[in-house]
Amino acid sequence: MLWSLQAPGLPTSYLFGTVHLSDERILNLPAPVLRAFDASQRCLFELIVPQDGYTLTVTRMLLSHGLYLQDVIGDEAFNKVVVAAGRYGIPTAAIGRMRPEALMLAFQSPPSEWQRRLRGWAFLDLALQNEARAVGKPIYALETIGEHLALDPFRNSPNVGLLLEGMVENSFRMERDMEALVRYYLRRDLDAMFSAEEGRIALLPEAERAAHAAYMLLLRDVRNEAMVQRMLPHLRAASSFVAVGAAHLPGKTGMLHLLELQGFRVTRLH
DSSP: OEEEEEOTTSOOEEEEEEOSOOOHHHHSOOHHHHHHHHHOSEEEESOOOOTTOSHHHHHHTBOOTTOOHHHHHOHHHHHHHHHHHHHTTOOHHHHTTBOHHHHHHHHTSOHHHHHHHHTTOOOHHHHHHHHHHHTTOOEEESSOHHHHHTOOTTTTSTHHHHHHHHHHHHHTTHHHHHHHHHHHHHTTOHHHHHHHHHHHHHTSOHHHHHHHHHHHIIIIIIHHHHHHHHHHHHHHHSOEEEEEEGGGSSSTTSHHHHHHHTTOEEEEOO
8 A cells, every 4th residue: 555656866755545434443543554654744635624624525526506416317326325324314305406516426425434534533534634734744635625526527427326226235245345445454454355345346237337447547546647747746846645545546547657657666565
């Protein structure tokens, strides 16, 4: 999950794969990660959570005025969303105005994760941001929240209902699946993490699999290319600690390979 990035004439930087969870086992960072963080002059993150809370994020999660979720996904899918969202503490009155991708984001974690966040727990990426601020390290975002929430390939498309329904059904198994993910992450076993994800997707109906593939193309592949391009000036300027979701690291379209194509030698540290 931790890699050094080296290129001739440039300072050594570090790329750390995170999971966006507040589980205590995840927050207890191993010594190699702490050393890499301490050795870096600046920190780069996939996204930076506003210090004024989630006001901007919540605002960006709302549909345009006059548009309602029920109109976008249909009555059947909407009713399923209402049931699932109640387990996450999302008020029924708010669901009708929420953008589909905002709910997808919620359903990617189990209800227990959102309950911890409501109690003030920081997920790993935010905890690292808070620590960087506390020790005076400058922090930079590889993507804005607005850009992230604009990843909406399903607006006015029937696929959005299919994808959201699939995530709703998956949310009822999320506690079990997330416990397995945490165990794989603590073992630094990216192969197991991705095998579990691929196994879950393989069980989806064909239409849902196609919708999921289109979504992941934007969520991972397209974003990986953009984020690597934004990393480069920082990597050339100073020793940097880069923290992004572990899903962005491996594969031909993953950040590690893209950085190799940019002339960096990537070396596993932990």
